[in-house]
Amino acid sequence: MKPLLIVLNSISGLVLLRFTVSKFAAWPVSVAAFVDMAKPLGIDPTFFRISTGFVIGYAAISFFVNALILLMKKEGSEKFNLLFTFNSLYATGAMTGAIFSEFFLRSNPKWQLVYIAITIVVIAAVNLLSRYSKISQVLKVRAVM
Numbered sequence: 001m002k003p004l005l006i007v008l009n010s011i012s013g014l015v016l017l018r019f020t021v022s023k024f025a026a027w028p029v030s031v032a033a034f035v036d037m038a039k040p041l042g043i044d045p046t047f048f049r050i051s052t053g054f055v056i057g058y059a060a061i062s063f064f065v066n067a068l069i070l071l072m073k074k075e076g077s078e079k080f081n082l083l084f085t086f087n088s089l090y091a092t093g094a095m096t097g098a099i100f101s102e103f104f105l106r107s108n109p110k111w112q113l114v115y116i117a118i119t120i121v122v123i124a125a126v127n128l129l130s131r132y133s134k135i136s137q138v139l140k141v142r143a144v145m
Contacts (some may be wrong), residue, residue, distance in 0.1 A: 001069055001130060005066075005067075005070055005126070005127065005130060006067050006070045006071055008071065008123045008126070009063045009064070009066045009067035009127070010063070010064070011124070012060075012062075012063040012091070012120050012123050012124075013060045013061070013062075013063035013064040013067065013127050015116060015120070016056050016057075016059050016060035016063065016120070017057075017060045017075070019056050020053050020056050020057040020060055023049050023050065023052055023053030023056065023099045024053045024057075026049070030049060031045070031054055032047065033106070033110075034046075034048050034049040034052070036105075036106055037101060037105035037106055038105075040104070040105050041105065049138070055094050055097070056089065056094060056098075058094075059090060059091045059094040059095070059120075062086075062087035062088070062090050063087070063091060063123075064085050064125060065083065065087055066084055066088065069083065069084050081131060084127065084131060085128065085131060085132075087127075088124045088125075088127040088128050089124075091120060091121075091124040092121050092124040092125065092128075095117040095118075095120045095121045095124070096117075096121060098113070098117045099114055099117045100117065102114050102117070120121075
């Protein structure tokens, strides 16, 4: 399960990094999307796009840090376990916000973005389950037998 989590966290980080770059580099598709989404909020679309870039950028870093924690085999340490948990919860919150934004701020939700956000929420939930679920303990016991 651990190698799979390393791969999933790394891929999630890369996907979110791509979206972060699109916001900071002001790709036309991103600019147009944030002009559309900023109207209901009545805020400056550029500010909204850049601040969202920071939120998603930190989520990308969170997944990369989680992959490093797993690679360095530090997940047993309480300090690293807390960081792993915080990163997973942060990513869940950021992507849940992205899903709500798609449905409540856009005139027409982009389903591909919704599916990507849901997938990332599921990966973050798997991260949490791997730490706090009795299922992971049962799997470890069975692997020893």
